[in-house]
Amino acid sequence: MRQLTYIFLTLVICVLSCESRKNVLFIVSDDLRPEIAAMYDKGNPYQMHDKMYTPHLDAFAERSAVFRKAYVQQAICGPSRASFMTGRRPDTTHVYNLDDYFRTVGGDFTTIPQYFKQQGYRTLGMGKIFHGGSASGGNYDKVSWSDDEEFFTSPSDKKYWRKRFKMRSWAVVNKTMEEEHPLGDQEITDHAIKSLRRLAPTAKLGLENFFMAVGFRLPHLPFVFPGRFLKYYPKETMKMPSNPYAPKDMPEYAWHGNGEIRNGYADITLRGFSKEPNTKWPEYLVKNLRRAYYASVSYVDSLFGKIMAELDRLGLRDDTIVMFGSDHGYELYEHSAWCKHTNFEIATRTPLMIRAPGVTDKGVMSDHLVEYTDVYSTLVELAGLPALPTCPKDSSKVKACTEGTSLVPVMKNPNLPGKQSVFMQYPRNRGPRIGTIMGYSMRTERYRYTEWVKFNGKPDFTPNWFLLFASELYDHYVDPDENVNRAGVQAYASVKAQLSKTLHAGWRAQLPS
Ligand SMILES: *[C@@H]1O[C@H](CO)[C@@H](O)[C@H](O)[C@H]1NC(C)=O
Numbered sequence: 001m002r003q004l005t006y007i008f009l010t011l012v013i014c015v016l017s018c019e020s021r022k023n024v025l026f027i028v029s030d031d032l033r034p035e036i037a038a039m040y041d042k043g044n045p046y047q048m049h050d051k052m053y054t055p056h057l058d059a060f061a062e063r064s065a066v067f068r069k070a071y072v073q074q075a076i077c078g079p080s081r082a083s084f085m086t087g088r089r090p091d092t093t094h095v096y097n098l099d100d101y102f103r104t105v106g107g108d109f110t111t112i113p114q115y116f117k118q119q120g121y122r123t124l125g126m127g128k129i130f131h132g133g134s135a136s137g138g139n140y141d142k143v144s145w146s147d148d149e150e151f152f153t154s155p156s157d158k159k160y161w162r163k164r165f166k167m168r169s170w171a172v173v174n175k176t177m178e179e180e181h182p183l184g185d186q187e188i189t190d191h192a193i194k195s196l197r198r199l200a201p202t203a204k205l206g207l208e209n210f211f212m213a214v215g216f217r218l219p220h221l222p223f224v225f226p227g228r229f230l231k232y233y234p235k236e237t238m239k240m241p242s243n244p245y246a247p248k249d250m251p252e253y254a255w256h257g258n259g260e261i262r263n264g265y266a267d268i269t270l271r272g273f274s275k276e277p278n279t280k281w282p283e284y285l286v287k288n289l290r291r292a293y294y295a296s297v298s299y300v301d302s303l304f305g306k307i308m309a310e311l312d313r314l315g316l317r318d319d320t321i322v323m324f325g326s327d328h329g330y331e332l333y334e335h336s337a338w339c340k341h342t343n344f345e346i347a348t349r350t351p352l353m354i355r356a357p358g359v360t361d362k363g364v365m366s367d368h369l370v371e372y373t374d375v376y377s378t379l380v381e382l383a384g385l386p387a388l389p390t391c392p393k394d395s396s397k398v399k400a401c402t403e404g405t406s407l408v409p410v411m412k413n414p415n416l417p418g419k420q421s422v423f424m425q426y427p428r429n430r431g432p433r434i435g436t437i438m439g440y441s442m443r444t445e446r447y448r449y450t451e452w453v454k455f456n457g458k459p460d461f462t463p464n465w466f467l468l469f470a471s472e473l474y475d476h477y478v479d480p481d482e483n484v485n486r487a488g489v490q491a492y493a494s495v496k497a498q499l500s501k502t503l504h505a506g507w508r509a510q511l512p513s
Contacts, residue, residue, distance in 0.1 A: 447476065
């Protein structure tokens with residue numbers, strides 16, 4: 001009875017004075033390079049597979065801001081997610097691996113969902129949002145989610161698939177198997193739909209808005225997907241990458257050894273591939289893996305489509321901001337590399353699409369350079385919440401601040417200039433004597449520039465620019481696949497000096513004055 005009175009009173013007050021706030025649906029997939037048909041056109045030099053089947057994401061793109069040049073701050077799951085979920089960079093979260101928890105090693109930072117929760121939203125999560133295990137405190141960062149919402153993970157992944165996953169790098173499941181053991185991402189989707197149905201009535205009345213985070217596991221290895229998605233990728237259309245070799249004059253630090261795929265799956269491990277660059281993998285195996293990756297992307301597209309259809313059916317489309325993204329890009333034997341763990345374009349660039357009712361209805365195609373640290377303040381501005389200040393130099397004690405900038409201005413006016421440079425990094429551990437070498441990388445409209453330098457670890461977490469081990473310079477105007485390191489080429493010397501200055505000045509120098 002008391003609850004009813006409360007709802008009634010809130011309703012009356014709301015009718016009188018509530019501004020209608022928007023819900024947020026925050027959807028991330030894992031290991032997804034911008035392999036979506038909607039992100040292609042003739043002018044886009046990063047075209048990969050030429051016939052992607054992603055109808056739901058394509059339809060979504062038509063009413064979204066599509067950021068085709070969006071970059072993560074470190075191309076591996078845990079650090080990237082810790083970064084964009086807090087709006088701060090790895091040198092602030094101090095998360096560079098899959099084990100560390102930002103609240104332990106960085107500071108008690110307010111995450112995106114936590115901020116929405118503080119502003120009165122119901123926040124709930126499911127699937128892969130933060131990296132699991134110790135990287136999110138063993139409880140998926142409980143404080144980010146509303147107290148009476150339990151963070152949902154896939155039961156059949158836990159009970160069944162996780163054991164099977166170690167055996168094969170890719171596998172097709174048929175209907176019978178799916179019925180016996182639903183795929184994890186299917187369970188996440190079902191839970192998302194159930195949650196939307198439960199939350200819709202109060203959200204539509206304006207009584208309580210929601211922030212719902214949905215994380216797909218695919219297209220992460222192993223590529224386990226329903227066989228029906230293979231038909232979109234006939235075997236004979238599969239191609240090798242145009243550059244199955246390491247860049248000319250690539251420094252050793254840039255290379256990662258393919259450890260994830262070589263050590264993680266029995267069918268690959270038993271082949272005993274070398275960790276060296278330019279290792280030849282049999283063509284049929286490369287093509288099978290590429291095909292399985294594409295099919296996994298199409299599967300994710302279909303699940304995404306189911307969630308979008310439910311949002312429409314419940315009449316929530318115009319009241320809900322929807323973001324779709326991933327934690328980093330992916331190497332499918334480009335540069336003879338697999339997975340991520342590098343500073344290359346293909347590992348650091350990932351899709352970012354934001355559909356904001358009333359703002360992006362006509363669709364916005366943006367080639368601005370944007371960073372995943374920008375997501376936080378963008379969603380905050382779109383939802384009309386109080387803006388976050390830019391973090392001070394030492395923000396370890398500042399709960400809510402950001403090292404990104406809102407993308408709303410360029411969503412509203414694509415002619416506005418964006419950032420001139422965006423930043424990312426990747427560490428290489430060189431043992432107790434040498435310590436960590438950090439690759440600080442930067443993308444400008446034309447170049448990628450990287451310096452591998454000695455890293456001042458705890459307690460500084462800063463680069464030592466004077467101890468330079470190697471540098472890389474790729475000219476995207478003539479070499480969009482980053483096949484030739486031009487850092488040692490005399491004709492680029494003055495450009496390189498300029499880029500080095502910009503890299504050292506860092507992201508703060510890029511802020512609008
Ligand atoms: C489905 O896959 C399982 C396991 O590979 C197999 O035993 C079964 O015969 C398949 N069923 C159909 C209908 O193809």
